[in-house]
Amino acid sequence: MNLPFWVRRVHKWIGLVIGVQALLWMLSGVYMTVISLEVIHGDHLAHAFDEPLRRDGERLDVEQLARLRPGLESFKLKRFLDKEVYELRVGGKASLVDARTGELLSPLPREQIVARAKDLYQGEAEIREVTWITQAPQEVIKRPVPMWAVRFDDRANSTLYFSPDTGDLLARRHDLWRWFDFLWMLHIMDYDTRSDVNNNLLRVAAGVGLLFALSGAWLVFYSFRRRAQP
Template identity: 30%
Template sequence: MTFFILSMKRRVHRFTRKTHRYLGLFIGIQFLFWTIGGLYFSWNDMDDVHGETLLDKTEHTFSFSYNEPVRKLLQFLEDTEAKPIKNIEAIVVNKDSLLRVTRSNDILFLNLNKNKYRVRKALTKEESIAFVKSRLYNAMPIKSTKFLTEKEIANKHEYRGNPLPVFAITLEHETNTTVYVHPNTAKITKVRNDNWRKFDFLWMLHVMDFETRDHITNWVLRVFSVLGLLTILSGFYLFFISSPTLRKWREKLKS
């Protein structure tokens, strides 16, 4: 009986050592990614990652009064297309004073410059570029501009999950910053730079979601988390059975 118990213990110890060794090799690579990602996340300035160091994302607003022409035009827009107005915001885009009129399923702009009330539906490419330039803390040239729709945006795209269509305006800067302007709302929706792209790549490795990079309850992460726990527990077990100090302590308890 004693021989059988000793034999079983040796088998358990041998199996645990082998399991721990191979788990450590397999999980160790992912542990390395988790550690590198954690260091990058904790030692980085999130303002720089979010691209907030180059431009001011706050909207420029102004105060206005509902004079008779404006009131009549708004009433006309609401009545003719049977789309109730939900909200009105006074914003400055480039040098234009606009009313952003949010209706039930769309947004219109009412240009108030020089008392010439003009209705428009979206910013042009040139206006979007000028809009970005007006929000920069320091003047810099534009490297490229692209108009993106759903066809150009994939799950792995840096602008994934955000409102479309959009103008992607890349600045001539060492950080390779791209400012995304939604022409239908006259808003800067996202800012992406090389620091954010590194962050996004490491975050993908961290959560192990290689498609959308946002799904942290995926099965790959769950399996690796369980295997990581087994690696840690097997390491504790091996320490418990191989530590000279603990062995002496167990022998004292037996005697």
Template identity: 30%
Template structure:
């Protein structure tokens, strides 16, 4: 039996040795990095809370809005640049990052609003306290950089600060998806390595890691049996027992 244990151990180590090293190394990186920095929010500020521009009861009545947009699942309130809006969910995903479809209606004027480049830029700037200036704006429909799980079209606003901050604004709702910067991307790189997520899907359920995990199980269990065997044969000394 020990013959097979050793054989399994050697061949498994040949297959996954390098990845095992990467796993342990990236795992150690997660242990030592500053998790606060890795969130990417170094230059993020909470939206300024001001007095209501207008009392809530004086906004356009929700009944009128819902009559105008009858295909609505839920009506909620949101604020963009301190102005009140109604957010009408037209298609609801299980989570915010799943596919959702929204309409944004100005709660004072009733105007249907689109989060265009200019509005997205201003929302991003209002959330930003870094030293940089916004240099470029891109709209991503799918494969949103830094947010692989986000399934909704998203604006990316790039700032030219020391951390290369990017701010992401969801096109449908005006929601700030998040801030990202070089610290977060550094951690993200090691997550990619640890999860073998080479397609940047933001997932650790990919086929390559399943295969490697399967072989790793054999490596670890054969190593365990081998170690126990050697312990029982007198503390590693009788290693050439055969």
């Protein structure tokens, strides 16, 4: 049996099979190291902080909140646009009420979401489109629906996603993030959810890549050994 011949042949064919994926691994890896995670996360697109709350504000107390929403599980005080609100959770569902009057504010209408988006957005572009979403697109597939999507007319096609119940900023998306998501899909070879780093296809590709590397290392060792022989 001519072992070097078969190792070379195996190495060559494995290289043809795994070469494209190895190139994708390298290209996607370069992108992930060149573009910082802060940029990918969209921290530059929208700030996520509000003005501090006043200590002496006129607000409903806990007993009043409990009477207002029977079955109250939890609550927190925060600022939404220009007013203080309570975020109440009953039966696992959150809603906003005016902290002074107890008026129910959820679900938040389009006009308030637009105002919230303009308040958080750090760019200078105008809003291009506001969409009510009941089926989450791939880029926010893990976020709860329904939600509001506010798209800005900037070079990055920036989109901010908001909860209609709490007004929270659920996600920041832009073209650099979308490229990252696409390359991440190619990198981990999960073409469905783009999140499973333990899928069988990746395991097989990694195993074949290891075999390619080992066969190449053996051939290098064998070649130098042959040259060293008198």
